[in-house]
């Protein structure tokens with residue numbers, strides 16, 4: 525069987541006077557090496573994209589992380605400069621993409637911003653600047669330009685027994701990296717917590733009743749997929765789900 529095709533979300537960034545629709549190579553490499561699949565980047569053209577026409581041709585969807593935040597107006601909040609930067613084109617593409625992929629039973633793996641998008645897409649909300657919330661830890665990346673340091677494994681998460689995450693990782697607790705200022709607040713329709721941090725921050729979710737594979741993590745398994753066992757298990761499980769989906773389309 526040919527390798528499954530994984531649709532990867534894109535950020536829209538101005539570079540050299542152009543708008544680029546781009547995804548970090550770490551996610552693309554993790555799809556290739558960790559999921560044994562082929563990545564294809566979806567440009568963030570919102571309603572101009574016929575999502576079903578694209579989803580007819582792929583076997584999974586990977587929603588990546590990003591330094592931009594989901595616009596709070598999409599979940600009843602207020603967009604302030606302090607809570608930016610925003611990426612409206614990405615929002616306009618990723619949220620309907622995730623909803624439609626879940627409806628169609630196409631395997632979904634959502635990471636960091638991707639997990640936040642999934643929750644908002646299902647009707648949930650986000651908490652902003654959680655490091656300023658009483659009782660919450662600081663989940664932001666270390667202040668350095670050194671990527672390995674920014675993505676270092678830093679805190680434990682506790683896995684919910686019987687969850688989709690437990691079925692993949694098969695450990696009650698393990699350590700993850702952390703590069704986020706926001707977190708899930710109210711859960712969207714069917715969204716279930718699969719793992720939490722010691723301060724109560726939601727670290728992984730799945731979707732109850734979803735007809736296909738859906739898993740989302742607040743941390744970044746793509747970065748250490750080649751050396752960290754839980755990270756490797758997450759991408760292998762996603763690749764296996766995409767292979768099973770592809771085989772079932774025959």
Ligand SMILES: N[C@@H](CCC(=O)NCCCC(=O)O)C(=O)O
Nearest residue numbers: 589590591592636637704705706
């Ligand atoms: N912006 C949101 C989502 C966090 C996220 O996706 N982080 C990845 C950023 C990678 C980097 O900093 O290089 C939030 O802050 O919660």
